[in-house]
Amino acid sequence: MILYHASPVIVEKPDLLHSRKDVDFGTGFYLTELYEQAQTWCKRLIIRNGAAYINHFSLDESAFEQYKVLIFESYSEEWLDFIATCRSEKDRSDYDIVMGGVANDRVFNTLELFFSGMVDKFVAIERLRYEKPNSQLCIRTQSVLDECLHYLGSEKQ
Numbered sequence: 001m002i003l004y005h006a007s008p009v010i011v012e013k014p015d016l017l018h019s020r021k022d023v024d025f026g027t028g029f030y031l032t033e034l035y036e037q038a039q040t041w042c043k044r045l046i047i048r049n050g051a052a053y054i055n056h057f058s059l060d061e062s063a064f065e066q067y068k069v070l071i072f073e074s075y076s077e078e079w080l081d082f083i084a085t086c087r088s089e090k091d092r093s094d095y096d097i098v099m100g101g102v103a104n105d106r107v108f109n110t111l112e113l114f115f116s117g118m119v120d121k122f123v124a125i126e127r128l129r130y131e132k133p134n135s136q137l138c139i140r141t142q143s144v145l146d147e148c149l150h151y152l153g154s155e156k157q
Helices: 035-049 077-087 105-115 121-128 142-148
Strands: 002-007 029-031 053-059 069-071 097-100 136-139 149-156
Touching (some): 002 029, 077 105, 077 121, 105 121
Parallel strands (some): 069 097
Antiparallel strands (some): 029 136, 053 149, 097 136
């Protein structure tokens, strides 16, 4: 599986030390299968940092059999609960890999309404159903990074 990681720097050896905690699927190294999505992330990085790279990786398919994996096929109540738990830094799950939709800017607005109690879970999920598909894969353990993710190269944007 080919994956992309947008960054202001070339990332040959990913680690968890440079990860934030309060993001969609918790602390981890985030990638996407969608090249166009990585390009979009790079545009934001260029504005903030002046430079951006799309780092290319391959992930061994065996990782999905060897490690504990959680995959969200769509925006759902389970996805929303997991995002809410991770963003509030209360996640205690032991998943090695989590894959699913991104809480992008429009999704984030819906999440904010939900977190503030202005809309209930069912209204939030209904709003999320109409979002453009996107994808993120979060590798949450160093062992998966070291054993299954392989650097292929980088390109400056």
